[in-house]
Amino acid sequence: MRKTKLSLAVIIIVAVSFLSAGCWSRREIEDLGIISAVALDQAPGNKIQLSLLILNPTAYAAGQGNGGGGGGEEVGFVVSAVGSTIAEATRNIATTLPREIFWSHNRLVLIGGDYAKSGLKDLDFLSRERGTRLTSWVMVTPGRAVDLLKVKTTLEKTAAETLAELNRSRVALQVKLFQLLAALSTKGVSPVAPRVEKTMSQEAGAQGQEILKMTGTAIFKNNKLAGWADLEATRGLLWMRGEMVKGGITVGNPQNPGSFVSLRIRDAQRHVNSVVRDGELMIKVKVITDMDIEEIQQTSQLGNPGYIKLIEQAAEAKIAQRCSRALALAKKLKVDPFSFGAVIRSQAPNYWLQVRDDWDAVFADIPVKIQVEANVRRTGLTGNTVKQKD
Amino acid sequence: MRRVIRPLDMDQWKEKRQQKNTKPVDIAIDLKDYALEKDIGKNEQNYRTIFRKCSDVVIRPFKLGTNCEVKALLVYVDGLIDKSLVNNFLMRSVMLLMGGKEHLMIRENSFDLLKDCVINIGEVSVEDTIEKAIDKILVGECIFMVDGHREVLSVSVRGWEARGISEPDTEAVVRGPREGFTETLRFNTAMLRRKIKSPDLKIEIKTKGKYTKTDIAVCYISALSNQGVIHEVFKRIDRIDIDGILESSYIEELIEDEPWSPFPQIEYTERPDVVAANLMEGRVAIMVDGTPFVLIVPTIFAQFLQSSEDYYQRFYLSSLFRMGRFLALNIALLLPSIYVAATTFHQEMIPTSLLVSIANQREGVPFPALLEALVMEFTFELLREAGIRLPKPIGQAVSIVGALVIGDAAVAAGLVSPAMVIVVAITAIASFSLPAFNMAITLRILRFPITFLAGMLGFYGIILALLAILIHLTSLRSFGVPYLAPVAPFRLDELRDVLLRVPWWRMDYRPESMEPRDKRRQGERQKPSPENRNGKGDGGNA
Numbered sequence: 001m002r003k004t005k006l007s008l009a010v011i012i013i014v015a016v017s018f019l020s021a022g023c024w025s026r027r028e029i030e031d032l033g034i035i036s037a038v039a040l041d042q043a044p045g046n047k048i049q050l051s052l053l054i055l056n057p058t059a060y061a062a063g064q065g066n067g068g069g070g071g072g073e074e075v076g077f078v079v080s081a082v083g084s085t086i087a088e089a090t091r092n093i094a095t096t097l098p099r100e101i102f103w104s105h106n107r108l109v110l111i112g113g114d115y116a117k118s119g120l121k122d123l124d125f126l127s128r129e130r131g132t133r134l135t136s137w138v139m140v141t142p143g144r145a146v147d148l149l150k151v152k153t154t155l156e157k158t159a160a161e162t163l164a165e166l167n168r169s170r171v172a173l174q175v176k177l178f179q180l181l182a183a184l185s186t187k188g189v190s191p192v193a194p195r196v197e198k199t200m201s202q203e204a205g206a207q208g209q210e211i212l213k214m215t216g217t218a219i220f221k222n223n224k225l226a227g228w229a230d231l232e233a234t235r236g237l238l239w240m241r242g243e244m245v246k247g248g249i250t251v252g253n254p255q256n257p258g259s260f261v262s263l264r265i266r267d268a269q270r271h272v273n274s275v276v277r278d279g280e281l282m283i284k285v286k287v288i289t290d291m292d293i294e295e296i297q298q299t300s301q302l303g304n305p306g307y308i309k310l311i312e313q314a315a316e317a318k319i320a321q322r323c324s325r326a327l328a329l330a331k332k333l334k335v336d337p338f339s340f341g342a343v344i345r346s347q348a349p350n351y352w353l354q355v356r357d358d359w360d361a362v363f364a365d366i367p368v369k370i371q372v373e374a375n376v377r378r379t380g381l382t383g384n385t386v387k388q389k390d
Numbered sequence: 391m392r393r394v395i396r397p398l399d400m401d402q403w404k405e406k407r408q409q410k411n412t413k414p415v416d417i418a419i420d421l422k423d424y425a426l427e428k429d430i431g432k433n434e435q436n437y438r439t440i441f442r443k444c445s446d447v448v449i450r451p452f453k454l455g456t457n458c459e460v461k462a463l464l465v466y467v468d469g470l471i472d473k474s475l476v477n478n479f480l481m482r483s484v485m486l487l488m489g490g491k492e493h494l495m496i497r498e499n500s501f502d503l504l505k506d507c508v509i510n511i512g513e514v515s516v517e518d519t520i521e522k523a524i525d526k527i528l529v530g531e532c533i534f535m536v537d538g539h540r541e542v543l544s545v546s547v548r549g550w551e552a553r554g555i556s557e558p559d560t561e562a563v564v565r566g567p568r569e570g571f572t573e574t575l576r577f578n579t580a581m582l583r584r585k586i587k588s589p590d591l592k593i594e595i596k597t598k599g600k601y602t603k604t605d606i607a608v609c610y611i612s613a614l615s616n617q618g619v620i621h622e623v624f625k626r627i628d629r630i631d632i633d634g635i636l637e638s639s640y641i642e643e644l645i646e647d648e649p650w651s652p653f654p655q656i657e658y659t660e661r662p663d664v665v666a667a668n669l670m671e672g673r674v675a676i677m678v679d680g681t682p683f684v685l686i687v688p689t690i691f692a693q694f695l696q697s698s699e700d701y702y703q704r705f706y707l708s709s710l711f712r713m714g715r716f717l718a719l720n721i722a723l724l725l726p727s728i729y730v731a732a733t734t735f736h737q738e739m740i741p742t743s744l745l746v747s748i749a750n751q752r753e754g755v756p757f758p759a760l761l762e763a764l765v766m767e768f769t770f771e772l773l774r775e776a777g778i779r780l781p782k783p784i785g786q787a788v789s790i791v792g793a794l795v796i797g798d799a800a801v802a803a804g805l806v807s808p809a810m811v812i813v814v815a816i817t818a819i820a821s822f823s824l825p826a827f828n829m830a831i832t833l834r835i836l837r838f839p840i841t842f843l844a845g846m847l848g849f850y851g852i853i854l855a856l857l858a859i860l861i862h863l864t865s866l867r868s869f870g871v872p873y874l875a876p877v878a879p880f881r882l883d884e885l886r887d888v889l890l891r892v893p894w895w896r897m898d899y900r901p902e903s904m905e906p907r908d909k910r911r912q913g914e915r916q917k918p919s920p921e922n923r924n925g926k927g928d929g930g931n932a
């Protein structure tokens with residue numbers, strides 16, 4: 001009898017634990033509002049305007065493009081709401097959205113210019129919420145971020161995908177959410193993020209169509225947007241940060257003035273050394289890169305090591321010039337996007353203790369010496385340029 | 391006037407029923423009431439009583455020799471004996487020829503004379519109790535009795551219609567022997583003896599079943615098999631007390647280590663080569679008369695993932711297939727539950743485009759993913775079952791209907807999503823790719839509770855289920871051998887024939903788990919190499 005009672009109790013406990021605790025976080029896949037991108041904009045009254053790019057599975061799977069043709073359903077649509085915090089804004093969005101907001105597939109956090117200038121105060125939600133991914137890309141646009149989400153794109157299905165793929169080309173910096181958060185919380189590093197814009201297409205037949213474009217870098221001071229770097233300065237930033245992994249550089253042809261040589265970057269490293277002399281600090285940056293010749297417009301001297309040397313020198317000069325531009329910009333803005341501060345903290349800790357609270361101002365006055373070493377390793381499939389008949 | 395029928399109460403009904411049942415009908419015969427007699431007339435009377443209403447039993451009184459001096463009696467079951475043998479070698483010998491010894495025949499010595507000099511058939515035995523005589527009659531021997539002698543002569547003239555040896559349907563191979571066991575035990579032992587020509591191959595017979603009196607042959611190689619295992623097999627078979635044994639599964643369920651486990655703990659096969667190979671690894675085979683399926687003990691889990699063909703194909707192929715089967719095992723067990731868990735709990739694990747695609751497919755599907763999965767799995771099992779039971783032409787029709795209903799119409803009607811159809815299909819294919827049918831069934835059964843747990847608790851539920859299964863598996867034993875050997879307990883050396891199938895020249899040892907008496911399988915340095923081929927090396931351990 002006791003045994004029967006005991007086994008009955010066990011059965012009931014097991015059954016109840018399944019039925020009561022079971023499905024509490026269960027959600028069917030078709031009830032999800034899958035977010036592809038988030039845009040943060042400033043709203044009046046120190047509030048925040050949250051815009052979500054939500055995928056429409058039916059249209060997405062049907063592959064109808066971005067609703068461009070014949071009034072088909074749009075692959076992604078944008079919903080917006082205003083709130084004092086992101087969390088409050090999502091509540092407001094939920095009043096109009098029939099599906100549960102599902103953060104886990106968010107690819108992109110797009111920050112509007114006004115919002116960036118007023119300070120990145122609401123990233124807390126993105127790091128605290130269970131579903132959001134710290135590996136989402138972060139980008140900044142000078143105008144309103146929500147407008148970029150609404151751009152109808154070709155090839156990719158949504159603006160979010162287009163921007164993520166543009167980012168992958170590594171024309172500009174790549175910054176993920178966790179990197180931005182780390183930079184925000186680390187002394188001696190200024191946060192940066194790629195800058196994107198929408199412009200009008202200049203292509204014949206596509207005039208008036210909006211396109212998305214990477215146009216440089218947004219540089220933050222503490223958590224506020226301090227200024228912009230154009231594409232050339234951005235390349236300099238990449239060299240100086242040691243993040244140059246893909247790309248090319250074009251220099252004048254030493255043999256034939258007026259023609260050019262294009263080089264493909266195979267590998268690039270930067271080494272930062274700080275030297276404290278008489279209480280004065282100096283930073284030496286050395287950039288070492290391996291390159292391949294991608295294109296030469298006219299040459300007959302490829303077998304000549306001296307000629308290769310000349311090309312290397314031209315490349316070195318060009319890289320150094322870009323680095324200097326980036327450095328000058330940073331000094332002007334009084335920010336340190338190169339994370340020199342972090343280097344000094346490890347290399348000259350005593351000095352760092354004195355300057356860390358005022359690093360940005362100190363940085364602007366510190367002499368930085370840039371040294372570039374470019375090596376041309378390979379010359380491609382042909383030797384000298386194919387000679388054309390006279 | 392109407393007659394009122396009053397319902398009986400329970401006690402009255404029982405009483406009435408009792409009365410009905412005690413009406414004299416054929417009462418079971420107790421052989422203890424009968425004995426062998428010297429008088430042939432009484433004997434005949436006894437047999438006629440014992441075998442009354444047994445139309446297939448032939449009781450034939452006759453007189454010996456041409457001078458008809460001594461009475462004799464022949465009893466056999468028609469259909470179990472070879473009539474030409476009885477007519478040509480038994481009746482002809484004793485009635486007409488008498489081996490030229492007719493003049494020696496008197497009533498007193500006739501029995502011995504017949505046994506020693508006259509009956510020209512190989513297998514003859516003398517029985518002295520009526521129970522044994524009856525047993526002999528029923529297994530297809532011919533009972534021969536002579537007036538004035540209590541003993542009976544049992545002459546082996548068995549012969550009946552039997553299925554010929556054919557390729558086993560359930561274990562077909564591309565390369566390998568194409569013979570399979572049949573329903574006749576003697577053919578089966580003969581097939582085994584033809585594979586293993588050694589006096590060390592022992593075939594011991596036990597008879598079980600009150601009515602079926604089924605012969606059970608326990609086969610082992612005495613020089614290899616562990617004494618303890620053999621002893622255990624006999625101990626377990628000896629305690630069987632059952633009315634009938636019609637298939638080896640009766641034995642399987644009666645001698646299993648863990649009767650409640652969903653996992654099969656005894657392997658079966660209908661291939662003589664498989665039995666021979668297992669005997670040579672030190673296992674014990676149990677053959678049962680009347681079925682081509684032979685049991686093999688002790689069994690480990692890995693055996694259910696091995697096919698006999700693994701040993702006949704090149705080892706690269708076999709090793710690849712073995713690893714593939716491990717994958718198939720996991721798919722067959724887990725794929726629906728992983729799908730359900732991922733789509734209802736862990737959507738963040740699915741790549742975005744796939745997620746969106748599944749979400750699109752599930753738009754309009756009325757059921758939650760869990761129910762969808764269970765319904766689809768259940769439908770598939772029904773179709774499979776229907777296809778097996780029906781005669782072949784109709785079975786095909788069912789599978790066509792099934793394919794259309796599941797594959798197309800259900801999706802078109804929006805009842806299930808295409809993704810779920812794919813999941814169910816892959817699961818089905820994976821479960822069919824396992825060589826052992828009984829293991830595939832186990833996986834099918836376990837799939838349902840795991841899917842249910844996955845739908846309730848997500849991956850947490852799957853892990854819980856897997857843990858429970860693992861704990862159960864590690865606690866299983868088959869005749870003293872751990873079920874998960876050689877993985878747990880871990881024996882690296884044996885894995886060469888579990889995860890992989892190494893070439894024969896590397897399989898130097900028998901599996902340690904079986905604790906064979908002779909561990910070494912072959913001589914040293916069996917790998918072919920130039921010096922071995924030229925006979926310069928000491929090829930072998932000679």
